[in-house]
Amino acid sequence: MMRSFRNQIRYILQYIGIMVLAMLVAIPYMTIVLHEDTEFSMLSYQAATYFMLLLFSFLFICIFNSSNLMPALQFGATRKGWFRAMLVNKILFAAGGIAAILLATPVAQIFYGQPVVFGGSVFPLFAASALFMASYGAMLGYASARYGAKWLAIGTAVFFIVLIGATVLLLVFLPTERLATLASNPWLVAGLLIACIPPEFIGWLVLRKIPAKG
Amino acid sequence: MEQKNLVAAGVTKKYKNVEVLHPTDITIEPGKIYGLIGRNGAGKTTLLSLLTGQNPQTTGTVTYAGQKVWENEDALGEICFARELNAMLMFGPNSFKGKHYLEMAACYYPNWDKAYAQRLIADFELDTKKKISKLSKGMMSMLTIVLALASRAPITILDEPVAGLDVAMRDRFYRLLLDDYQKTGRTFVVSTHIIEEASSVFEEIILLDKGNLVEKLNTDEYVSQFHYISGKDDVVDQATSGLKVLHSEGLGRQKTVCVRAQKQNVLAAAAGLDVELAPVPLQKIFVYVTGGEKEENLA
Amino acid sequence: MQAPLSGTTSIYLQIANLVEDNILKDILLEEEQAPSTNELARLYAINPATAAKGLNLLADEGILYKKRGLGMFVAPGAKTMVQAKRKEAFKSTYIQPLVAEAKNLGLTQQELTHMLAEALQEPSET
Numbered sequence: 190m191m192r193s194f195r196n197q198i199r200y201i202l203q204y205i206g207i208m209v210l211a212m213l214v215a216i217p218y219m220t221i222v223l224h225e226d227t228e229f230s231m232l233s234y235q236a237a238t239y240f241m242l243l244l245f246s247f248l249f250i251c252i253f254n255s256s257n258l259m260p261a262l263q264f265g266a267t268r269k270g271w272f273r274a275m276l277v278n279k280i281l282f283a284a285g286g287i288a289a290i291l292l293a294t295p296v297a298q299i300f301y302g303q304p305v306v307f308g309g310s311v312f313p314l315f316a317a318s319a320l321f322m323a324s325y326g327a328m329l330g331y332a333s334a335r336y337g338a339k340w341l342a343i344g345t346a347v348f349f350i351v352l353i354g355a356t357v358l359l360l361v362f363l364p365t366e367r368l369a370t371l372a373s374n375p376w377l378v379a380g381l382l383i384a385c386i387p388p389e390f391i392g393w394l395v396l397r398k399i400p401a402k403g
Numbered sequence: 404m405e406q407k408n409l410v411a412a413g414v415t416k417k418y419k420n421v422e423v424l425h426p427t428d429i430t431i432e433p434g435k436i437y438g439l440i441g442r443n444g445a446g447k448t449t450l451l452s453l454l455t456g457q458n459p460q461t462t463g464t465v466t467y468a469g470q471k472v473w474e475n476e477d478a479l480g481e482i483c484f485a486r487e488l489n490a491m492l493m494f495g496p497n498s499f500k501g502k503h504y505l506e507m508a509a510c511y512y513p514n515w516d517k518a519y520a521q522r523l524i525a526d527f528e529l530d531t532k533k534k535i536s537k538l539s540k541g542m543m544s545m546l547t548i549v550l551a552l553a554s555r556a557p558i559t560i561l562d563e564p565v566a567g568l569d570v571a572m573r574d575r576f577y578r579l580l581l582d583d584y585q586k587t588g589r590t591f592v593v594s595t596h597i598i599e600e601a602s603s604v605f606e607e608i609i610l611l612d613k614g615n616l617v618e619k620l621n622t623d624e625y626v627s628q629f630h631y632i633s634g635k636d637d638v639v640d641q642a643t644s645g646l647k648v649l650h651s652e653g654l655g656r657q658k659t660v661c662v663r664a665q666k667q668n669v670l671a672a673a674a675g676l677d678v679e680l681a682p683v684p685l686q687k688i689f690v691y692v693t694g695g696e697k698e699e700n701l702a
Numbered sequence: 703m704q705a706p707l708s709g710t711t712s713i714y715l716q717i718a719n720l721v722e723d724n725i726l727k728d729i730l731l732e733e734e735q736a737p738s739t740n741e742l743a744r745l746y747a748i749n750p751a752t753a754a755k756g757l758n759l760l761a762d763e764g765i766l767y768k769k770r771g772l773g774m775f776v777a778p779g780a781k782t783m784v785q786a787k788r789k790e791a792f793k794s795t796y797i798q799p800l801v802a803e804a805k806n807l808g809l810t811q812q813e814l815t816h817m818l819a820e821a822l823q824e825p826s827e828t
Contacts, residue, residue: 262457263486264511265479436749578747585740585750603713603748623712623752682711 407433407468409454409482409558414463416449424449425614426463431558431592436584438605438622439594442693445611447594451560455484467558480513483556487563488543490536501531501538501546505553512554520553540567548576552583560592573597577604602626602685612693622685629688630669633659634678642673650691661691713748717756722765722784725776732781736766736774763787
């Protein structure tokens with residue numbers, strides 16, 4: 190009983206630690222973009238929020254994955270195979286993130302009577318992303334438990350199509366000059382690029398030699 | 404038909420600077436049931452996890468049918484290592500349900516026999532809708548047994564499969580194991596602390612002590628090397644003067660010693676003396692060989 | 703003098719003994735099929751290799767013989783063979799312990815032979 194309680198505490202502390210780490214990374218970035226000119230700040234703010242959410246979720250997924258990883262390694266999965274599965278998760282998440290932004294538009298319209306994604310409250314975006322992540326996590330957990338990495342790969346293919354579709358929609362809806370400013374913001378581009386790499390990379394470095402535990 | 408041996412050559416394992424497994428060579432041949440015995444912390448689980456590519460060895464190589472096992476999907480698909488389940492995982496309670504655990508296993512073992520798994524679950528009256536962290540120790544053991552047997556892996560390794568099982572369930576498990584073994588001729592390696600009732604199941608035993616592979620031998624041959632000699636103390640001492648005595652106990656002038664020697668040597672030594680000879684059960688041999696009696700002397 | 707705690711002999715010897723017992727008691731008749739390795743392994747929850755070792759021991763002694771593809775059968779004259787074998791061992795397995803115990807109890811030779819004669823008169827338990 191005591192052991193179980195202590196484990197719970199350790200688990201919570203680990204989780205909080207990761208969250209704090211994610212915020213420490215995200216806050217300076219947010220400060221930088223928030224000091225851009227006011228007309229553009231809202232967009233930057235949202236981009237920063239999205240970035241932060243991405244980071245949270247990646248780390249969350251890393252934890253989530255590693256709890257899945259142990260049984261998988263016990264069943265003779267290779268670390269390489271698991272790395273592939275993690276990459277698949279990443280693509281799934283990117284697709285989902287974009288879908289969440291798009292979804293936030295009609296949601297915000299319902300609540301505020303105006304489109305707010307590009308120039309309004311951040312809250313709906315946050316809520317939609319959180320909602321998405323919750324369902325995504327549940328789906329991912331279920332899929333990897335039930336079908337293993339093979340079916341996750343098939344799932345990826347489907348989501349990849351959604352991702353491309355969502356990108357196209359984004360490009361269509363976003364005015365060209367804003368897109369240009371977005372692309373010209375080196376912090377934003379760099380941030381998004383970084384967001385696309387590290388967790389899996391670090392994950393792989395750790396996973397290469399990790400022993401399976403009972 | 405080529406023989407698919409699982410071979411460890413000169414493997415060691417160090418955690419930090421402590422070598423928990425000293426250089427070990429071992430060959431697991433197909434079509435046998437092996438019993439792996441050793442005291443707590445002898446390195447049983449470490450050896451098994453190295454053999455199954457779940458833990459990287461510090462030095463040495465592990466091969467299956469001549470191919471490296473580490474990160475080799477083909478080899479890993481043919482080797483099932485049913486570990487002891489824990490209520491806790493690295494990041495909190497083990498919240499997998501039994502059925503998800505088994506469904507996940509089914510993804511990775513090409514020979515997975517779903518119908519067999521279901522038969523076993525029904526037979527054990529196992530509730531697979533329960534989370535693993537909510538299962539009793541015995542139930543967890545049953546789940547690992549289902550996993551091991553249903554994997555139908557040519558090499559199946561069970562780590563403490565009978566932990567927490569009552570005597571009737573243990574008997575049931577060994578019968579199931581033998582039943583499946585007779586049908587398929589798979590290789591089994593079973594580690595256990597409860598030795599006596601299992602010794603008749605194991606064709607060979609592998610004895611580990613303090614990170615060393617002490618013995619890997621046919622069970623009968625091994626057991627037949629040990630003998631009890633008992634009688635009056637001076638007579639027993641006379642009989643055992645040239646023999647290696649592993650253990651000695653007695654009451655008053657009565658004395659019983661355990662020696663390790665070939666039967667004919669023991670018979671020759673005891674010839675003409677008023678002593679009784681008797682075989683030594685494996686459980687006792689294990690205690691004497693691994694030095695468990697030190698604690699008895701202290702007590 | 704106290705015997706050590708356990709009296710278990712090797713399982714394969716016990717298996718061989720068991721089959722011999724069955725032959726002696728006419729439970730297994732000559733030219734009849736002997737229990738298979740698998741049957742023995744299942745019945746006693748032992749490794750089939752151990753059961754096979756026991757049966758092979760009897761085959762080597764000519765008590766059982768192999769019919770290819772069918773399994774082991776009781777050889778003609780097996781009962782006499784087992785009887786001869788057991789008679790040979792009768793002194794060391796039964797008479798010597800009996801005499802040793804008799805000495806411990808201080809029985810005279812006369813008393814012992816008298817008891818033996820008496821026991822032979824009584825109807826057998828089975």
